[in-house]
Amino acid sequence: MARKTGSHAQITGPRVRSAAQKLFARMGYAAVSMRRIAAEVGMQAGALYLYTPDKQTLLFDLMKTHLEELLQAWAAAEKGKGAMAQLEAFVRFHIRFHLARPDAVFIAYMELRNLTPENFERIESLRRAYENQLEAILRQGQESGDFRVPDTKLATLAIIAMLTGVNTWYREGGRLSRSRVESIYWDMVRKAVGGDDAARIA
Amino acid sequence: MARKTGSHAQITGPRVRSAAQKLFARMGYAAVSMRRIAAEVGMQAGALYLYTPDKQTLLFDLMKTHLEELLQAWAAAEKGKGAMAQLEAFVRFHIRFHLARPDAVFIAYMELRNLTPENFERIESLRRAYENQLEAILRQGQESGDFRVPDTKLATLAIIAMLTGVNTWYREGGRLSRSRVESIYWDMVRKAVGGDDAARIA
DNA sequence: GGTTTATATGAACGGATGTTCATCTCAAAG
DNA sequence: CTTTGAGATGAACATCCGTTCATATAAACC
Numbered sequence: 001m002a003r004k005t006g007s008h009a010q011i012t013g014p015r016v017r018s019a020a021q022k023l024f025a026r027m028g029y030a031a032v033s034m035r036r037i038a039a040e041v042g043m044q045a046g047a048l049y050l051y052t053p054d055k056q057t058l059l060f061d062l063m064k065t066h067l068e069e070l071l072q073a074w075a076a077a078e079k080g081k082g083a084m085a086q087l088e089a090f091v092r093f094h095i096r097f098h099l100a101r102p103d104a105v106f107i108a109y110m111e112l113r114n115l116t117p118e119n120f121e122r123i124e125s126l127r128r129a130y131e132n133q134l135e136a137i138l139r140q141g142q143e144s145g146d147f148r149v150p151d152t153k154l155a156t157l158a159i160i161a162m163l164t165g166v167n168t169w170y171r172e173g174g175r176l177s178r179s180r181v182e183s184i185y186w187d188m189v190r191k192a193v194g195g196d197d198a199a200r201i202a
Numbered sequence: 203m204a205r206k207t208g209s210h211a212q213i214t215g216p217r218v219r220s221a222a223q224k225l226f227a228r229m230g231y232a233a234v235s236m237r238r239i240a241a242e243v244g245m246q247a248g249a250l251y252l253y254t255p256d257k258q259t260l261l262f263d264l265m266k267t268h269l270e271e272l273l274q275a276w277a278a279a280e281k282g283k284g285a286m287a288q289l290e291a292f293v294r295f296h297i298r299f300h301l302a303r304p305d306a307v308f309i310a311y312m313e314l315r316n317l318t319p320e321n322f323e324r325i326e327s328l329r330r331a332y333e334n335q336l337e338a339i340l341r342q343g344q345e346s347g348d349f350r351v352p353d354t355k356l357a358t359l360a361i362i363a364m365l366t367g368v369n370t371w372y373r374e375g376g377r378l379s380r381s382r383v384e385s386i387y388w389d390m391v392r393k394a395v396g397g398d399d400a401a402r403i404a
Numbered sequence: 405g406g407t408t409t410a411t412a413t414g415a416a417c418g419g420a421t422g423t424t425c426a427t428c429t430c431a432a433a434g
Numbered sequence: 435c436t437t438t439g440a441g442a443t444g445a446a447c448a449t450c451c452g453t454t455c456a457t458a459t460a461a462a463c464c
Contacts (some may be wrong), residue, residue, distance in 0.1 A: 026315070027315065035420085046424075047441070055422065150385075154378075161370070162360045162361075165360060185356070187352050188357065188394040192390040192393050194393060210445085236451080236453080237450085237452090245413085248413065248414070248415095249411070249412050250453095253408085297459080336418065
């Protein structure tokens with residue numbers, strides 16, 4: 001049997017995973033059948049159950065892996081010193097990371113309601129952990145006087161919503177390069193948190 | 203027969219509409235059966251077809267009505283004079299309007315991929331029309347010198363994503379009132395577009 | 405009271421759903 | 435060359451899907 005047993009890493013095999021990710025993102029979890037996923041991989045529906053216990057686990061695995069990779073990548077990222085540098089690092093990291101994984105991002109935002117309550121809780125706690133990373137930066141900058149935000153929690157949610165929104169319109173080969181987009185968004189975020197140190201008079 | 207014929211107002215009857223809206227928002231279009239909607243209204247599945255031609259029209263009608271009401275409400279809103287006043291009006295209007303209709307908003311954002319291509323185009327053009335309202339304000343403020351945005355199109359999308367994000371976390375009876383939320387977001391938007399006229403020194 | 409007409413039923417249609425399982429294939433191990 | 439045993443099949447399970455339609459109900463009109 002091929003089904004992974006003990007470890008709690010990725011339960012689902014990689015070929016099935018990526019086929020499911022592609023289809024869930026394009027058509028939605030509920031609209032994709034196990035037979036359709038199997039056809040994408042090039043096998044029959046029954047064979048999928050050698051690689052995943054069930055459809056729900058397939059979805060949960062995709063979300064969990066995505067969010068764990070997100071947290072891990074941010075933990076490993078160059079952040080610089082001071083709240084201002086860290087906020088810029090976060091903004092650029094968030095856009096870069098999310099633009100590189102449009103399918104995973106789409107699923108993680110759109111398919112939450114198709115998770116069982118227990119799985120939903122686990123995913124939500126991973127998402128909160130990520131939000132806390134940004135909020136910590138905002139609170140630190142608030143205390144140091146670098147930022148002036150009326151409410152760090154709301155600013156956190158507002159910034160993340162704004163940044164993740166890039167995924168809904170960005171297209172490769174479009175008018176703006178990724179790094180140009182990063183810079184434009186960083187400009188808006190920096191000003192929004194009251195961190196526009198220079199170049200202002202009245 | 204009850205099915206509306208000539209006019210292109212709302213094809214679907216109101217009781218069926220609101221039951222479908224509730225269920226689509228909670229469980230997703232693909233996961234809700236006509237039988238489930240019928241049960242919510244208190245009838246059998248077959249009777250639904252007296253009120254709507256099919257399931258797809260039900261979804262399309264919900265989205266179209268929502269976006270038309272959005273455009274109409276903004277057209278009728280008090281806007282004030284000058285780019286700054288109009289941007290504030292837009293921010294407050296957007297949050298207020300969207301918080302009042304969480305189900306319709308959720309559906310309009312999450313179920314786009316379940317529209318037929320023709321219906322998708324019609325919905326997208328309504329959404330673009332709304333975005334254009336904000337972009338016009340930003341361009342006007344840019345020309346008048348009230349704002350300094352690096353890219354009005356990106357600023358439009360960024361602001362709308364940020365404002366709509368309120369719907370994902372706001373809960374009635376929470377820490378902040380609606381008007382307090384409006385003010386906090388307006389503060390961030392105003393600063394983001396470089397329109398923080400007063401209260402800044404360095 | 406009788407007739408029209410809107411409203412609703414519930415069975416039926418062909419087909420799709422997630423999942424299971426006995427069976428088969430076929431490369432590697434002994 | 436035989437024996438494994440993992441990988442894959444494809445039929446089968448019970449159930450659900452969107453939609454249609456002949457039929458029933460019941461209120462509105464003459």
